Amino acid sequence: xxxxxxxxxxxxxxxxxxxxxxxxxxxxxxxxxxxxxxxxxxxxxxxxxxxxxxxxxxxxxxxxxxxxxxxxxxxxxxxxxxxxxxxxxxxxxxx
Amino acid sequence: xxxxxxxxxxxxxxxxxxxxxxxxxxxxxxxxxxxxxxxxxxxxxxxxxxxxxxxxxxxxxxxxxxxxxxxxxxxxxxxxxxxxxxxxxxxxxxxxxxxxxxxxxxxxxxxxxxxxxxxxxxxxxxxxxxxxxxxxxxxxxxxxxxxxxxxxxxxxxxxxxxxxxxxxxxxxxxxxxxxxxxxxxxxxxxxxxxxxxxxxxxxxxxxxxxxxxxxxxxxxxxxxxxxxxxxxxxxxxxxxxxxxxxxxxxxxxxxxxxxxxxxxxxxxxxxxxxxxxxxxxxxxxxxxxxxxxxxxxxxxxxxxxxxxxxxxxxxxxxxxxxxxxxxxxxxxxxxxxxxxxxxxxxxxxxxxxxxxxxxxxxxxxxxxxxxxxxxxxxxxxxxxxxxxxxxxxxxxxxxxxxxxxxxxxxxxxxxxxxxxxxxxxxxxxxxxxxxxxxxxxxxxxxxxxxxxxxxxxxxxxxxxxxxxxxxxxxxxxxxxx
Numbered sequence: 001x002x003x004x005x006x007x008x009x010x011x012x013x014x015x016x017x018x019x020x021x022x023x024x025x026x027x028x029x030x031x032x033x034x035x036x037x038x039x040x041x042x043x044x045x046x047x048x049x050x051x052x053x054x055x056x057x058x059x060x061x062x063x064x065x066x067x068x069x070x071x072x073x074x075x076x077x078x079x080x081x082x083x084x085x086x087x088x089x090x091x092x093x094x095x
Numbered sequence: 096x097x098x099x100x101x102x103x104x105x106x107x108x109x110x111x112x113x114x115x116x117x118x119x120x121x122x123x124x125x126x127x128x129x130x131x132x133x134x135x136x137x138x139x140x141x142x143x144x145x146x147x148x149x150x151x152x153x154x155x156x157x158x159x160x161x162x163x164x165x166x167x168x169x170x171x172x173x174x175x176x177x178x179x180x181x182x183x184x185x186x187x188x189x190x191x192x193x194x195x196x197x198x199x200x201x202x203x204x205x206x207x208x209x210x211x212x213x214x215x216x217x218x219x220x221x222x223x224x225x226x227x228x229x230x231x232x233x234x235x236x237x238x239x240x241x242x243x244x245x246x247x248x249x250x251x252x253x254x255x256x257x258x259x260x261x262x263x264x265x266x267x268x269x270x271x272x273x274x275x276x277x278x279x280x281x282x283x284x285x286x287x288x289x290x291x292x293x294x295x296x297x298x299x300x301x302x303x304x305x306x307x308x309x310x311x312x313x314x315x316x317x318x319x320x321x322x323x324x325x326x327x328x329x330x331x332x333x334x335x336x337x338x339x340x341x342x343x344x345x346x347x348x349x350x351x352x353x354x355x356x357x358x359x360x361x362x363x364x365x366x367x368x369x370x371x372x373x374x375x376x377x378x379x380x381x382x383x384x385x386x387x388x389x390x391x392x393x394x395x396x397x398x399x400x401x402x403x404x405x406x407x408x409x410x411x412x413x414x415x416x417x418x419x420x421x422x423x424x425x426x427x428x429x430x431x432x433x434x435x436x437x438x439x440x441x442x443x444x445x446x447x448x449x450x451x452x453x454x455x456x457x458x459x460x461x462x463x464x465x466x467x468x469x470x471x472x473x474x475x476x477x478x479x480x481x482x483x484x485x486x487x488x489x490x491x492x493x494x495x496x497x498x499x500x501x502x503x504x505x506x507x508x509x510x511x512x513x514x515x516x517x518x519x520x521x522x523x524x525x526x527x528x529x530x531x532x533x534x535x536x537x538x539x540x541x542x543x544x545x546x547x548x549x550x551x552x553x554x555x556x557x558x559x560x561x562x563x564x565x566x567x568x569x570x571x572x573x574x575x576x
Contacts, residue, residue, distance in 0.1 A: 063148060
């Protein structure tokens with residue numbers, strides 16, 4: 001599988017990454033080579049292999065439904081860049 | 096051209112747990128901003144999610160409630176997008192291996208017909224916080240109290256063909272989740288929110304048209320209205336030879352219109368991948384069996400039982416079975432008065448009207464099922480007429496006592512004494528000689544209509560207490576001359 005510079009620009013936009021125009025070509029090449037490695041691995045016959053969602057071979061342990069956290073707003077807002085009336089302030093977002 | 100509407104619904108249900116899905120913060124509606132937002136909910140560096148057992152149990156319970164396959168190995172994924180009400184930059188959701196697979200529900204429409212609606216899947220995820228765009232000096236305010244509230248997203252097949260079906264389906268899911276006790280179902284507080292996917296296609300064709308998605312419609316009435324206006328909008332475009340743009344739209348209740356959410360113009364590409372901070376959830380037979388053992392009788396089974404046990408119509412049975420408290424109340428009334436049909440009528444007409452008028456939920460009705468049953472028993476034994484019973488019921492609602500004490504206090508016992516009524520009928524006939532003459536000269540059809548006049552006069556003379564069946568009988572005899 002190969003990717004185009006346009007794919008990389010698109011993914012960078014979605015991931016909020018800034019890639020300088022001079023670097024696009026190099027990033028595209030590097031990601032393409034990773035994807036080629038994936039292609040190579042895809043060629044392996046895994047018919048008898050159990051799919052692995054996680055290398056630990058464990059299953060998720062669950063937590064009892066209990067409230068264990070108390071209000072620490074003061075402490076969190078003391079280190080926030082901006083807060084007002086108990087709200088965290090961020091650059092304006094409008095739907 | 097004749098167009099057919101095709102609808103699929105995505106319903107988000109907030110699960111009624113004590114704590115959040117991945118943190119020990121309390122789940123509650125409202126409250127002072129960010130007082131229930133822990134380091135995990137704020138996405139502080141290094142924080143890890145720990146899954147709440149109760150969320151898994153509720154997901155499985157819902158799956159069993161719609162006879163769906165339960166995902167024995169269920170996996171969480173990251174759905175990536177940037178919006179400050181979700182500070183991690185992704186939502187933990189489920190993509191390829193949801194907890195609930197294919198299922199189906201049957202809803203009953205007003206005309207009594209049944210409709211099967213498929214459920215593609217239901218998956219677990221976390222709710223986002225809230226953004227406030229009021230005046231914060233050009234900034235937005237973020238409240239993360241809601242962030243991390245467990246959600247079950249229920250995705251229907253595009254099986255819905257009208258807004259009536261959409262509402263019936265939504266109400267069914269609402270009654271199911273409240274029966275199961277997995278959500279409080281409070282739509283006004285956002286415990287149940289609905290996205291509507293809607294498209295049109297020429298009648299008789301198989302291929303789907305281009306759809307739009309109307310986000311976050313939060314009441315039954317708004318769902319109905321949003322569907323109506325979006326249908327008209329798409330119809331106008333298609334009839335003019337135009338084409339529909341696939342997009343996300345918002346329903347504006349004040350203007351009763353849908354409009355495009357322009358900020359989401361960039362095609363959504365969530366780049367899902369398995370959540371590396373959580374292991375797969377493995378659900379075994381013992382766990383499922385334990386949940387099965389706690390399953391209450393569900394709306395559908397109750398509805399079927401009401402039909403077979405009490406001989407109610409399909410629709411009456413569905414209305415009464417839709418709400419667990421209402422269903423229990425009805426059964427209490429039926430048991431006390433011994434007439435299920437009459438009990439069903441009183442609960443779904445007279446009681447419902449008073450609940451509605453006073454904006455009271457069935458849980459808080461001032462008249463107990465036993466007391467209403469006792470009132471109906473007085474209609475059955477001819478102590479009072481159905482009409483008088485309505486007045487007595489209002490008095491019971493206002494706390495004036497039980498049926499019997501009110502009937503006695505107001506002297507409402509029905510007059511069934513033949514001699515007394517005969518005198519009354521004779522007086523009425525003597526007082527209205529012209530009408531009697533006209534009646535006797537008229538043909539049978541006209542007579543039937545004219546009889547009402549005499550019944551009315553006798554009822555008036557008895558202050559509404561005459562037994563109407565007996566009055567009719569006596570009048571027919573006397574007028575026949």
